Amino acid sequence: MRPREGGGLKNTLATSSRFLNLSSDFEFAGWGTFSKLKLTGEDHRAGDERLQHLRGAGLLGQFTGAALSGNAVLGSVFYALPAVVAVCGVYSPISLFAATLTPFLWRPIMEELASALPISGAPYSYILNVSRKSLALLGAALLLLDFAATAVVSAATASSYLAGEVALPFPPFVGAALVLVIFALVSLTGLKESARIAFVVLAFHVATMTALGVASSVHWARTGNAQLRQNWRDGQPPSHAAIVRQLFNGFCLGMLGLTGIECTPSYIGRIKPGRFPPVLRNLHLPTIVLNTLMIALVLATVPLEQVLGGANVLSVLAQISAGPWLRKWIVVDAAVVLCGGVLTGILSATELFSQLAYDRVVPQVFLRVLPVSGAPYVSVLVFTGMSGVLYASTGASLAIVSKMFSLVWLTVMALFPLALLLLRFNRGRMPRARTAPMGCVVLALVLTPVVFAGNVAIDPSTAGYFAAYLIGVLVVFAATQNQVHLLRAVYWAYDQYPARSKMWGAALVGVIARLKRQPVCILVRTDEINHLLHMLLYVRENEETSCVKVVHFCDAESGVPSELEANAKILDEAFPEITIDLIIVQGLFSPSNVAALAHRLQIPPSLMFMSCPGPRFTYPIAEFGARVISL
Structure with a gap:
């Protein structure tokens, strides 16, 4: 059962692990959580500084810009x-x-x-x-x-x-x-x-x-x-x-x-x-x-x-x-x-x-x-x-x-x-x-x-x-790019050896766990489960992580999409190797708020993923710094 307060481990006795001397819990990343977040003034100041630095970097004109590669x-x-x-x-x-x-x-x-x-x-x-x-x-x-x-x-x-x-x-x-x-x-x-x-x-x-x-x-x-x-x-x-x-x-x-x-x-x-x-x-x-x-x-x-x-x-x-x-x-x-x-x-x-x-x-x-x-x-x-x-x-x-x-x-x-x-x-x-x-x-x-x-x-x-x-x-x-996969293969080979050292095994498991705990962030605007699934599949295939934070920005007028929390729990159940945390952030989806969120979560914007903006999108895509991963 999923604990009401979040966290905890899922009973995985029905699923076998490929590792002989590790419990099945090794394959389970942990339950995701649901939380609401309000960005602080410090977060906004850090986000504004990043945007000012980004906007101030574009100082090259047509001649100085040509000179860098012109030589x-x-x-x-x-x-x-x-x-x-x-x-x-x-x-x-x-x-x-x-x-x-x-x-x-x-x-x-x-x-x-x-x-x-x-x-x-x-x-x-x-x-x-x-x-x-x-x-x-x-x-x-x-x-x-x-x-x-x-x-x-x-x-x-x-x-x-x-x-x-x-x-x-x-x-x-x-x-x-x-x-x-x-x-x-x-x-x-x-x-x-x-x-x-x-x-x-x-x-x-x-x-x-x-x-x-x-x-x-x-x-x-x-x-x-x-x-x-x-x-x-x-x-x-x-x-x-x-x-x-x-x-x-x-x-x-x-x-x-x-x-x-x-x-x-x-x-x-x-x-x-x-x-x-x-x-x-x-x-x-x-x-x-x-x-x-x-x-x-x-x-x-x-x-x-x-x-x-x-x-x-x-x-x-x-x-x-x-x-x-x-x-x-x-x-x-x-x-x-x-x-x-x-x-x-x-x-x-x-x-x-x-x-x-x-x-x-x-x-x-x-x-x-x-x-x-x-x-x-x-x-x-x-x-x-x-x-x-x-x-x-x-x-x-x-x-x-x-x-x-x-x-x-x-x-x-x-x-x-x-x-x-x-x-x-x-x-x-x-x-x-x-x-x-x-x-x-x-x-x-x-x-x-x-x-x-x-x-x-x-x-x-x-x-x-x-x-x-x-x-x-x-x-x-x-x-x-595939450090976790290589280390898992190394541990599997080590696990087959009878005279193995527990110290080396614990060190390998610790390195694997540390690498997998590096979080990424998915910025979503809808609760459609097929859209969420495609974005999650992209993360699983292209990033080595077991910690995904699904973030939705909302204001008092729009509110939270009705099925977002339920669908996030379904995906959390469907991918036991990934912890899916759902975070609702108060505020509009804008470059300054995304930069402030990056400061709050300590996740670089390059590891924040978003869907493709449409023709009526009012913000420059470059100011977000996020990766576009879906249509």
């Missing part, structure tokens, strides 16, 4: 151009121009997703709110690899660029490792608000590229087309089929010139409302001009054998066009903007680790910060170590990491149209300000596997590296 996007010209020329030759301008047009497909997709879910951490956060957590973790693993590849490629390119200009006292791979370590130390100083610094670096890079473009254009006008005609003759493939293949391979590798644009939605919560479309525009349009113009100027000025010989092509272009002073300027710009890409990768990864820690995917130790700077030192150190392992496992080969980077980037970009389709199907009621044409969604989904296959065909070994790293990260995420 990675526009800085990719230093490693994208040599990779494309190596496989495409004199047809590189055509391939690069076609590749830089593809964001016209992704921009409306990203804009619709951002208008529906203006929350940071995309595309992991998008998929988390529209589908299962396991699929979202795949997105998180790909994002983590993308950030690591960004840092490694930027560091290795900066080191190799310097090695090509001056005699370094150490090999280039040592220089890349030093760059990673130095900027890990810089990030530990707490320089997280780096939008203005990134803007200054980007402005310097744009000024440098403008100077190089003007000087090279003037030189081209003075010398004429002789070098261009010579390169055209020397670089002609033997057949029309070879030309088509070169164009396709150049298009596939030309996607490297767009890497970094996928990072923009990951910090959309810091961008001012309505500024995200201009941010994407400010990233995309300069990329078209920069990549296409620079490769055309290179082919019109630099001999083809020198371009294909592995030299720093932009430095050579500067030397020929204006002399040593411009070449030194280009080298300084390459080092600065590429090192900015390293810092962008580290900071993006720390933000992702923090979100994963709040969602209980990785241990809470990732939330620990240094007392003075406030930097998440565990995240920084783990990510730097991961980047070092990635670089070392490829034999310190920049070519392999760059090609693998293109595979990771393509897979991450495929998650955006996938997330939009899932949003429209699973959360179709969610309000949004923009709608992408279905043709863009379909073309983006078709284009990514084609380009992915093209990159694999260029170098099949990169697919092995990509698969190995992805599987490794997914295994770690799966282990941390």
Whole structure:
């Protein structure tokens, strides 16, 4: 019988346990309770502080917002151009121009997703709110690899660029490792608000590229087309089929010139409302001009054998066009903007680790910060170590990491149209300000596997590296996400051993019980048992917990739905492994009240779940911080 005062244990003698030496009570989480709650002034103050911090974070405009990822996007010209020329030759301008047009497909997709879910951490956060957590973790693993590849490629390119200009006292791979370590130390100083610094670096890079473009254009006008005609003759493939293949391979590798644009939605919560479309525009349009113009100027000025010989092509272009002073300027710009890409990768990864820690995917130790700077030192150190392992496992080969980077980037970009389709199907009621044409969604989904296959065909070994790293990260995420299941399996194996230690068994049971007691919160607006059941099934399949708090906000006029308490008791009876507490909160369902409730229950908003809001919903979904788990 259920005790009137709540709590107590249910008689489970009729149900057997799989554990030989534990009572059946081990499988029973305990009876749920029913309570009414009134939020205090302290709760409201804590909730208002959270909302003010959240609203105050959106300070980035269209230029400062573009600068954070702009260094990675526009800085990719230093490693994208040599990779494309190596496989495409004199047809590189055509391939690069076609590749830089593809964001016209992704921009409306990203804009619709951002208008529906203006929350940071995309595309992991998008998929988390529209589908299962396991699929979202795949997105998180790909994002983590993308950030690591960004840092490694930027560091290795900066080191190799310097090695090509001056005699370094150490090999280039040592220089890349030093760059990673130095900027890990810089990030530990707490320089997280780096939008203005990134803007200054980007402005310097744009000024440098403008100077190089003007000087090279003037030189081209003075010398004429002789070098261009010579390169055209020397670089002609033997057949029309070879030309088509070169164009396709150049298009596939030309996607490297767009890497970094996928990072923009990951910090959309810091961008001012309505500024995200201009941010994407400010990233995309300069990329078209920069990549296409620079490769055309290179082919019109630099001999083809020198371009294909592995030299720093932009430095050579500067030397020929204006002399040593411009070449030194280009080298300084390459080092600065590429090192900015390293810092962008580290900071993006720390933000992702923090979100994963709040969602209980990785241990809470990732939330620990240094007392003075406030930097998440565990995240920084783990990510730097991961980047070092990635670089070392490829034999310190920049070519392999760059090609693998293109595979990771393509897979991450495929998650955006996938997330939009899932949003429209699973959360179709969610309000949004923009709608992408279905043709863009379909073309983006078709284009990514084609380009992915093209990159694999260029170098099949990169697919092995990509698969190995992805599987490794997914295994770690799966282990941390299923700690209770793994520990239960360990205890079962221990339970079969005759000479077992009671101390070890008690310790394992204690750890399992502690992990299962971590609560989550379901915010409900109705008493329909099918709706409550679907939300509870989501929690059981995606979260490791035996404590669920079902919360309903009500005021004096609406009252409590008539069947809510009875249906909560039915579900509490139906799921003995979960304790279901029903809490009635006095007040309206609003972001401030939800934030106050999070403070009162000591449950982070990321572990509060709600149903999809409709078109007439008056509050911004991002201010709740809750996960949308049902239609």
